[in-house]
Amino acid sequence: MDEPTVGIDPQSRNHIIQSIKKLTKMGSTIIYISHYMEEIEEICTRILIMDQGRVIAKGTKEELKALMTSDKRVVVELSTANYTVVDNIKKLSGVKDAFVNGTELTVISQKNSKNLNGIINHVSESSEIISLNVELCLVPRTLKKLLRGIL
Secondary structure: OEOOOOOOOHHHHHHHHHHHHHHHHOOOOOOOEOOOHHHHHHHOOEEEEEEOOEEEEEEEHHHHHHHHOOEEEEEEEEOOOOOOHHHHHHOOOOEEEEEEEOOEEEEEEEOOOOOHHHHHHHHHOOOOEEEEEEEEEOOHHHHHHHHOOOO
16 A cells, blocks of 8 residues: 555544554555554554665564664643643653643653653642553654664
8 A cells, every 4th residue: 555544534544544454453464655654653563664765674663663763752641631731841851842632641752861750740740640651753853864874
């Protein structure tokens, strides 16, 4: 599939992604081409990155993240929406960005920054934490470095 979600409304995009996931669970192999890294992370188990017809990286999500990641993503589901906590979290060491969407707080930090306790402390002062997930994220900046041969 070559860029199947480009120009598609969100509901149709979600249907396409869910259908692909269902096919893979049934044992199908899907070749999926996309520039949308969040789709690649959600759908693919093996990733191949090409530049001008040349394979420049390949592996599982975890293998590529270990090679290329400079950021981690902390996603906290809150009991209630809390927009005021973002300013304090952005002041923590290593935090690159923070934003709230409904009751979900997302914080992007440098991979090795030790700020998780600070994030939890700021959040728990004003909201109950329902769930918390920390993951490494592929970021376009690291792909650019890879394309230039730095990694």
